[in-house]
Amino acid sequence: MNEYDLAIIGWGAAGFAASIKASELTDNQMKIALIGSGPLGGTCVNVGCVPSKFLIEASKNYKNAKDPLYNGIRSSATINFGAFMESLNNFVKNERESKYSNVIKNFENVDLYDGLAKFTGKNTVSINDKEIKATNFLIATGSRTFIPxxxxxxxxxxxxxxxxxxxIPKKLAIFGSGEVALELAYAFSNFGSEVHIFNRSNRxxxxxxxxxxxxxxKALKNNGIIFHLGMNFNEIKEENSKKSIxxxxxxFTDFxxxxxxxxxxxNIDGLNLKAAGISTDNGIVVDDKLKTTNPSIYAAGDCIKQPLKLETLAGKEGVIAVENIFGSSKYVKFNxxxxxxxxxxxxxxxxxTESELKKKNIxxxxxxxxxxxxxxxxxxxxYTGxxxxxxxxxxxxxxxxxVAPNAAEFIIEGVSLIKNGLTYDDLIDTVHVxxxxxxxxxxxxxxxxxxxSKMSCCMD
Incomplete structure (x- = not known):
């Protein structure tokens, strides 16, 4: 049986961040097992943030080339979608190698295990035909798509x-109306698909x-996306490669x-968490320090019970979990x-949000x-936003x-204002570009x- 100081199950954002942080804190002396299945890097780099944003940016480029925003500019565009998708997948491969495969080579104290881990006791797991024992564990197995x-x-x-x-689908149906559904709907509508969003909720x-x-x-409707909200769907039928909902x-036909x-x-089904004494409730139950009901096992990222599923949050939690294993008492400030x-x-x-504050009577x-x-x-x-x-x-x-162009790039100002407990007077007093x-x-x-409405440009 191989023994480790720390065994990390999952090699996505949380798992990689944790393995690097633990190595940094011990000058690469901590013996770490990093266990995962599928491509290194997990969801974000392989099938999440990276390819979806590549798709979105390319779709905007294509749409604006076909229909320029400004009067007096004429242009045209064609697309070989198969060649484009090949370039997208090559980009993902390169990013995975650059940010994950090549990075982990810098840490000789980290052993990679390719396979599905299953707990066999409170401090042991099996991977394929190998068994591993560790002083501490971190579960960072991420999440998967829910299929209704x-x-x-x-x-x-x-x-x-x-x-x-x-x-490119001529007519695309999307079930769901969260961020993933809306981002992909937006991209394919830019490429010319007639996109319909179906959701059981009316929001x-x-x-x-x-x-x-x-x-x-309003903005997405202006982009051609058709919404069917508050819609209960009973059955999907297919005839001549066309789907009806x-x-x-x-x-609704001809998709x-x-x-x-x-x-x-x-993603926790196959871990046999009961053998390790770990409680679950729509995810792994952790305290505010990310410790599970087994005091030597922590969990981070999408696999735990928490309101947000974000790559950046998973990475942050992976780091916090490791720091707490070393004796800190850090926690995530979700606000x-x-x-x-x-x-x-x-x-x-x-x-x-307003709804959150109303519930708290603030x-x-x-x-x-x-x-x-x-x-x-x-x-x-x-003009919409x-x-x-x-x-x-x-x-x-x-x-x-x-709701605005480039909001992803400047919302960090809001983070700084809230993190530092600042007021709108402080915001106004800060010169902006x-x-x-x-x-x-x-x-x-x-x-x-x-x-x-009575204020000129650059009024302070």
Whole structure:
């Protein structure tokens, strides 16, 4: 039996971050087993963040080439989608090698085990025909797509498998309305697909307030996406390679492809967690220090019970778990974690929403600015969107929520404001660059103290 100081199950964002941090803290002296299956790097680099953002950026480039934004500019574009997807998959391969395969070679103290781990006791696991014992464990097995039970649902793509597509669907049905569903819907609508989003709930993006969702739906409808919300679907039928979706209110026909993006569930089924004394409840149960009900086993990332599933959060939790194994008492401050949907416009959020504050009976005030008040947004000809700031009675900023171009790039200002307990007076007192879309946050702050319709550009 091989023995280790630390065994990490899962080699995605959380697992890699944990193995590197543990190595750094011990000058590469800690003996670590890194166990995983499938390509190194897990979801994000292989089938998640990296390929989806490559797809989105390429689709914007194609759409703008076909239909330029500005008067007086004429252009045209064609696409070989098969060749494009080959370039996408090559890019993913290169990033995986650069950021994971080559990186782990720097840590000779880390042994890789390719296989599915299963607990055989409170401090032992088996992988294939090998058994490993470790002083401490970290479970970081991530998540997978949830597949709903729908009669006839057999031939479909998920966000894991869509990367094998080599032809643009003329008509695409998407089940789900979370960030993955909306991002892929946006990309394929740019490529020319007629995209229909079906969702049993009558809303999108569970974590956002309704005004944010309304603005995003408006923008996506302008992009040609058709929404079917509050729609119960009973059966999928296929004839001559065309799919029909039968709902309680009618039948929708002639879909070339179906994408299931109805959320993700923790990858914990085969771990035999009971043998290790680990409790679960829609994910692995951990305390605020990421320790499971087995005191020598921690867990991090999408496999644990928590409200957000983000690559950056998983990496942060992997690091925190290791630091706590070494005696720290760190924890994740969820109100400081930014969340982004990479449609166009972007949706970016950090801190509390109005609905959360109402549930907690916390007094607050809010100011919302439309993008038409932001010069750079007008230059970009992006007129749909808002910037919203929520503050308490003492002016301290509690939440910032933006629907705007490039919001993913500047929501970090909101993180800094909330992390440091700053007020909208502090925000206003900070000189911003003009013209930028990021200025929308400052203008929303200024809306607390004046009528912005009576304010010139660069007014402080």
């Amino acid at each position: 039970e729908i009669k006839g649902l057999t031939d479909y793509y998920t966000s894991d498998t869509i990367w094998s597509l080599n032809k 999108i993006l569970k974590g956002f307030d309704e005004d944010i969702n309304r603005e995003l739906i 039968i709902t309680w209110t009618g039948t 070339d492809a179906l994408l299931v993006a109805t959320g993700r569930i923790p 400081e974690i930014p969340w982004v949907v990479f449609t166009e416009p972007n949706v970016a959020s950090v801190g509390s 007094e607050y005030t809010v100011r919302t600015v439309e993008l038409k008040n932001v010069v750079k947004a007008n230059i970009l000809q992006s 808002i910037a919203k700031i929520i503050a308490d009675k003492d002016k301290k900023i509690l939440g910032i929520h933006v 003009f013209p930028t879309v990021a200025e929308s946050i400052k203008i929303a702050g200024q809306a607390f103290i004046r009528d912005i």
